[in-house]
Amino acid sequence: MDVQNQAELLDKIRNNLKRVLDPELKLNVVDLGLIYDLSLVEERVAAITMTLTTPGCPLHDSIVSGVKYCVEEMEEIDRAEVQLVWEPAWSPDKMTEDGLRTLGRL
Amino acid sequence: MFMTPQSIGSETNIKLPFSFILFSILAIIVSQVLFLFHGEALINGQFRIPAIWSAAHLFILGWALMIAMGAMYQLVPVAFLTAIWNETFGFIQFAVTALGVTTFAITLYVAPHLALVPGLVMLLGILMFLFQMGMTLRKQAEPNILTLFVGTALICLFLTILLGITLVISMKTGFAGELYPLLFKSHLLLGTAGWFTLLIFGFSYKMAPMFSLSHGYEMKLAKYVYGFYVSGLVFIIGSFFLNQVILQKFGFFLLLIGFSSFLWHIVTIIKKRIKKKLDRPFSFALLAILFGEIIHLLAFMAVMTNHFSSFVGPLMVAYLMLWIALSIIGYLYKIVPFLWWTHKYSKIIGKADVPTMKDMINEKLALPLFIGFILGIAIVSFGLVWKVTLLFYIGQITVTIASIVFGMAILAVMKK
Incomplete structure (x- = not known):
């Protein structure tokens, strides 16, 4: 896959991830700044490094499995490897402008 | 460099916290109805009669304690990143405690001298809970600092029930009869300001930032909150046994400083929030802290002017209802939708449209419900202070209706 196609696919994955909403904040994981890294480790295998707003978040399992499902259901992807990390810790500056606007911060 | 998280294991089986929550809904309604039917005794200051014992224990043990236990089964894995030690043991603990609390409340009502055996069953249930939590926290x-708050709260719970059982034995056999008033006061203090307040402090430090999405706040003040408040408890209990008024005054001063520090700490945390508009139920849990502060201030003033014994009844009602109960109801209004949502929708997030937390519970109902609850308690308190029967009944009917509506709102979540 050439660089351009790879970049397009990553954008597509990122957009698809916007379907995973934090039900408490009504905000998707991308605009919330939870997705730290997104890459293709093999042609049809995506690797996602993500966090949650707080360690021990009660929605831990739900959000992680939602992210995995959203990527694996794409026809271009066979497998998604999701790694949940606490360092660096999530902070509001990781949110997008859309995210901040939704929470009334802009 | 990324750091991978610790595994927190699977989430608690929803049936476990819900067993406690459903039992508690029934208990609060029955207890409020009992208070309603024995209003005359309360107005006349007769707090130590079987029906009031029964209602008070049903409210404190059947509602507040059971709900605290259920909430802890859910919150401990969240706050301490460790799974519950043994869920099956948890179900057995629920059955034993529910049986103990129910039979204890009934026996207190119909034949208080026979309350020892059901009291022991209840004691066993609570000891099982303490064991469960001890084993969980060990992991x-x-x-x-949250561990310190919750751990000390659990120790206070243990001492409270130990004193409670001693009181029942004393009543039945005359054992330590001369110490009865001191043990009784220590039982009340450790059960309310020790167990419930320290527990609410501890979990508020997790839930307040979580529900307001606060970040970048300091936690240094928490150890001073702990130090002042726990020292206050120690001084007051010391004053009971040494019969030193000055120790009691100093103890109440320390409680006031501890609570004020907590209030200030939560204000600083909330100021750092990202979520601009706070949910109503959570706002009421925060309002409970303000009520708690006012009650601590009034109690301190009453102690300093040597009028505490005249106001201890209404202050205790206000403390139980406007601080402890309002905190619990406020947080529960947030926790129950979380529990049910996780149970029902966590597997389909990202696959299909799922409701938000706000869709899970009637938030519009929160405002009239919480206001009704607060007004009802205020009217009951004034009715007790001024000994006006009509005021008491208006207030108590309002609280009873609010309890029923609250129970129905919680049950309605399970239909979502």
Whole structure:
């Protein structure tokens, strides 16, 4: 896959991830700044490094499995490897402008 | 460099916290109805009669304690990143405690001299809970200040029930009869300001930032909150046994300083929030802290002017209802939708449209419900202070209706 196609696919994955909403904040994981890294480790295998707003978040399992499902259901992807990390810790500056606007911060 | 998280294991089986929550809904309604039917005794200051004992224990043990236990089964894995030690043991503990609380409340009502055996069953249930939590907290990788608050709260609960059983034995056999008033006061203090307040402090430090999405706040003040408040408890209990008024005054001063520090700490945390508009139920849990502060201030003033014994009844009602109960109801209004949502929708997030937390519970109902609850308690308190029967009944009917509506709102979540 050439660089351009790879970049397009990553954008597509990122957009698809916007379907995973934090039900408490009504905000998707991308605009919330939870997705730290997104890459293709093999042609049809995506690797996602993500966090949650707080360690021990009660929605831990739900959000992680939602992210995995959203990527694996794409026809271009066979497998998604999701790694949940606490360092660096999530902070509001990781949110997008859309995210901040939704929470009334802009 | 990324750091991978500790595994927190699977989430608690929803049936476990819900067993406690459903039992508690029934208990609060029955207890409020009992208070309603024995209003005359309360107005006349007769707090130590079987029906009031029964209602008070049903409210405190059947509602507040059971709900605290259920909430802890859900919150401990969240706050301490460790799974519950043994869920099956948890179900057995629920059955034993529910049986103990129910039979204890009934026996207190119909034949208080026979309350020892059901009291022991209840004691066993609570001891099982303490064992469960002790084993769970032991597994925590890195104990923190929250562990200290919750751990001390659990110790206070243990001492409270130990004193409670001693009181029942004393009543039945005359054992330690001369110490009865001191043990009784220590039982009340440790059960309310020790167990419930320290527990609410501890979990508020997790839930307040979580529900307001606060970040970048300091936690240094928490250890001073702990130090002042726990020292206050120690001084007051010391004053009971040494019969030193000055110790009691100093103890109440320390409680006031501790609570004020907590209030200030929560204000600083909330100021750092990202979520601009706070949810109503959570706002009421925060309002409960303000009520708690006012009650601590009034109690301190009453002690300093040597009028505490005249106001202890209404102050206790206000403390139980406007601080402890309002905190619990406020947080529960947030926790129950979380529990049910996780149970029902966590597997389909990202696959299909799922409701938000706000869709899970009637938030519009929160405002009239919480206002009704607060007004009802205020009217009951004034009715008790001024000994006006009509005021008491208006207030108590309002609280009873609010309890029923609250129960129905919680049950309605399970239909979502």
